[in-house]
Amino acid sequence: MARIELRNIQKFFGAVQVLKDVNLTIEDGEFVVMLGQSGCGKTTTLRAIAGLETVTSGTISIDGRAVQDLRAADRDIAFVFQSFSLYPHMTVYENIAFPLRAVRQSTSDRESAVREVARVLGIERLLNRKPSALSGGDMQRVAIGRALVRRPKALLMDEPIGALDAKLREQMRAEIKRLHISRNSTSVYVTHDQIEAMSLADRIVVMHGGLLQQVGTPEEVYNRPSNLFVAQFVGSPVMNVAEIAPQSGGLSFGGDAMLPVAPGLVSHLPEGRALKLGIRPEAVVVSETGGAGTVQSRVTNIEPLGSHEIVDVTLGATTLRARMEPGRVRTGAPVWVGIDTERAHFFDAESGLALRRTA
Amino acid sequence: MARIELKGINKSYGAQRALRDLDLVVEDGEFFVLLGRTGAGKTTTLRAIAGLEKLDSGSVLIGGRDVGGWTAAQRDVALVLQQYSLYPRLTVRGNLEFPLRSKIRSFSEAEIAARVDKAAKTLQITHLLDRKVERLSGGEMQRVSIGRAIVRQPSVFLMDEPLSALDAKLRESLRVELKRLHSDLGATFLFVTHDQVEAMSMGDKIGVLRQGRLVQVGTPSDIYDRPLNTFVARSVGSPPMNLIDGRLAGGAAEIGGFRLPVDGKPAVERTVTFGVRPENVTLQSGAPAEARVFDIEDQGVIKVITLDMGESRLHVTVPAGTRVARDELVRFGWKADRVLTFDPDSGHNLALA
Numbered sequence: 001m002a003r004i005e006l007r008n009i010q011k012f013f014g015a016v017q018v019l020k021d022v023n024l025t026i027e028d029g030e031f032v033v034m035l036g037q038s039g040c041g042k043t044t045t046l047r048a049i050a051g052l053e054t055v056t057s058g059t060i061s062i063d064g065r066a067v068q069d070l071r072a073a074d075r076d077i078a079f080v081f082q083s084f085s086l087y088p089h090m091t092v093y094e095n096i097a098f099p100l101r102a103v104r105q106s107t108s109d110r111e112s113a114v115r116e117v118a119r120v121l122g123i124e125r126l127l128n129r130k131p132s133a134l135s136g137g138d139m140q141r142v143a144i145g146r147a148l149v150r151r152p153k154a155l156l157m158d159e160p161i162g163a164l165d166a167k168l169r170e171q172m173r174a175e176i177k178r179l180h181i182s183r184n185s186t187s188v189y190v191t192h193d194q195i196e197a198m199s200l201a202d203r204i205v206v207m208h209g210g211l212l213q214q215v216g217t218p219e220e221v222y223n224r225p226s227n228l229f230v231a232q233f234v235g236s237p238v239m240n241v242a243e244i245a246p247q248s249g250g251l252s253f254g255g256d257a258m259l260p261v262a263p264g265l266v267s268h269l270p271e272g273r274a275l276k277l278g279i280r281p282e283a284v285v286v287s288e289t290g291g292a293g294t295v296q297s298r299v300t301n302i303e304p305l306g307s308h309e310i311v312d313v314t315l316g317a318t319t320l321r322a323r324m325e326p327g328r329v330r331t332g333a334p335v336w337v338g339i340d341t342e343r344a345h346f347f348d349a350e351s352g353l354a355l356r357r358t359a
Numbered sequence: 360m361a362r363i364e365l366k367g368i369n370k371s372y373g374a375q376r377a378l379r380d381l382d383l384v385v386e387d388g389e390f391f392v393l394l395g396r397t398g399a400g401k402t403t404t405l406r407a408i409a410g411l412e413k414l415d416s417g418s419v420l421i422g423g424r425d426v427g428g429w430t431a432a433q434r435d436v437a438l439v440l441q442q443y444s445l446y447p448r449l450t451v452r453g454n455l456e457f458p459l460r461s462k463i464r465s466f467s468e469a470e471i472a473a474r475v476d477k478a479a480k481t482l483q484i485t486h487l488l489d490r491k492v493e494r495l496s497g498g499e500m501q502r503v504s505i506g507r508a509i510v511r512q513p514s515v516f517l518m519d520e521p522l523s524a525l526d527a528k529l530r531e532s533l534r535v536e537l538k539r540l541h542s543d544l545g546a547t548f549l550f551v552t553h554d555q556v557e558a559m560s561m562g563d564k565i566g567v568l569r570q571g572r573l574v575q576v577g578t579p580s581d582i583y584d585r586p587l588n589t590f591v592a593r594s595v596g597s598p599p600m601n602l603i604d605g606r607l608a609g610g611a612a613e614i615g616g617f618r619l620p621v622d623g624k625p626a627v628e629r630t631v632t633f634g635v636r637p638e639n640v641t642l643q644s645g646a647p648a649e650a651r652v653f654d655i656e657d658q659g660v661i662k663v664i665t666l667d668m669g670e671s672r673l674h675v676t677v678p679a680g681t682r683v684a685r686d687e688l689v690r691f692g693w694k695a696d697r698v699l700t701f702d703p704d705s706g707h708n709l710a711l712a
Contacts, residue, residue: 037526165396170598174654174665181685194527199656199663222659235659238528282660301535303560306583306596307638307676310560312535323660326580 002153009058020210033201041210078147082159084139086131093127117145154186228352242318257316274349283343284322294336361514361547368417377403379571392562400571401551436515437508452488478509498529589706598674617648620695634699637674646692
């Protein structure tokens with residue numbers, strides 16, 4: 001059980017500032033995922049919470065108690081790394097029991113604690129094996145078991161499944177989420193993988209350049225990105241972003257390409273500023289027949305992915321990618337393109353910030 | 360003409376058999392993707408065609424001619440690797456000119472300039488020509504290394520995971536660029552990857568490789584909709600195809616105590632492994648089967664629901680707006696015309712046996 005608060009955290013490595021005024025509250029029992037590219041500051045933030053990294057200034061508190069000057073061992077927090085770091089000469093049982101050696105506890109209490117985590121992680125049958133006889137997924141389960149056996153206040157994970165293959169990652173995602181729910185522990189998880197973030201998090205913290213870009217539920221981050229960076233970091237294929245100019249008849253994509261949209265949409269947009277339209281592939285509508293709110297275009301590429309297709313169409317200087325059911329259009333074919341204006345985003349081209357619709 | 364044909368290729372590294380009686384045909388001008396896991400023999404196959412690997416047996420034909428005795432340089436193939444090996448001290452132009460200045464080729468300065476300019480234009484790196492390569496981004500470097508392959512105008516391009524080291528956004532855009540490049544050049548492309556999205560989205564044909572053997576060759580839709588066996592079925596699609604052991608009886612499927620309809624299956628009774636893709640499982644009240652929701656993954660555009668069926672788990676993809684809760688009991692069915700049946704022992708697709 002732990003509520004973690006970061007206030008005005010600054011961190012310099014020499015002259016380089018890697019964390020710029022980070023403020024974040026992680027509620028008790030919450031699963032928070034820090035998402036960003038390498039070098040964005042996500043791992044530094046996690047290590048600062050754990051006490052593996054000092055901060056230059058600011059406060060870190062756990063359940064209201066300032067901990068930034070406490071040693072890692074005194075913070076009652078467990079940490080799981082991408083590399084498994086198990087003791088190769090010990091059995092799985094001994095590895096999991098290892099953190100309990102400092103705790104005064106009867107042998108039977110210790111054994112029941114180890115068996116309980118092993119049961120939760122589904123590795124009871126492996127307890128007598130050495131780590132060298134385990135698969136990658138099982139090794140990471142043991143590492144998580146070792147982190148959990150002390151019943152820490154919070155579990156911090158740094159790309160814990162980044163080294164596993166795709167199928168195992170999928171399976172481990174579900175297990176980690178179940179584990180979090182059954183233990184009701186506060187979890188902070190670092191990844192660069194947007195699918196992991198979307199599928200695990202109660203809230204996602206998107207970081208870039210040492211700054212928090214957006215903090216929100218997966219649904220908020222996906223559907224209401226606060227800026228262009230977030231918009232293009234989450235989602236696959238990435239959100240289409242196009243320079244547009246609002247005109248009386250609709251949105252101009254440059255050249256002759258004018259997409260007619262309802263006047264109400266255009267009138268909400270500010271004048272005299274360079275704007276960008278953001279539209280997710282599933283909100284681009286491509287059809288072989290025209291209609292209101294569409295413009296003629298041509299299919300330049302199709303990626304058949306089995307369950308759906310990614311269809312590229314050109315509008316002026318822009319290529320828009322659309323997500324469609326398989327087999328609806330052909331490459332080179334003339335088509336009509338429209339957008340679902342309910343799901344259109346507009347950004348200030350200079351600042352990258354999303355323009356919130358007022359109506 | 361650059362049709363590639365491999366006949367009965369065997370290659371071992373010590374006790375490790377990398378390729379086993381491999382037969383493979385890549386037609387002239389085709390974009391062929393070899394899909395397989397680490398150690399399946401993908402890279403060995405490419406190196407065999409390039410002439411970088413001495414084979415234990417079998418023959419390699421390019422354009423109908425046996426190139427077994429030819430050196431790598433004589434084979435007129437270009438190899439693009441995941442690790443772009445550019446000359447860091449040279450400019451982009453210097454790197455692109457380099458293969459044309461080799462001693463065994465003699466090109467006039469005008470010819471060199473023309474080829475470099477054309478390649479740069481094709482790859483949209485003209486504005487970078489005078490830059491040092493160490494100042495380029497990863498995607499730009501990979502384009503330069505492809506450019507270095509293009510300038511020689513080879514008839515065959517061999518690409519070994521060229522996109523794997525790039526970030527997701529860049530991979531997306533280079534996939535499209537590579538396909539365009541292929542149709543502009545009209546050359547034969549053999550592309551090796553472990554990434555099923557790359558294979559599906561780029562290949563005219565996909566060859567699925569497993570432990571040095573070619574398991575199936577077909578168009579992306581052949582591989583996705585008509586897999587030869589359960590291995591192929593699970594190598595494309597994300598989440599992968601659900602495989603559920605059950606019985607075929609009276610033209611319907613019996614799984615976990617439920618009966619679900621299947622179309623076009625013979626009225627024999629037998630145990631089978633049913634295969635159904637997550638997008639063909641439907642959640643609906645009144646549907647024939649029931650299970651508990653084990654996990655929900657919100658991927659923005661869709662949700663992936665995992666159902667706990669006791670012995671197995673079932674993935675279902677549903678629209679993002681679908682409301683379900685973890686541990687809720689839901690009714691589910693499937694699209695009866697999209698269900699495959701496999702032999703539970705051999706894994707073979709019974710419809711293709």
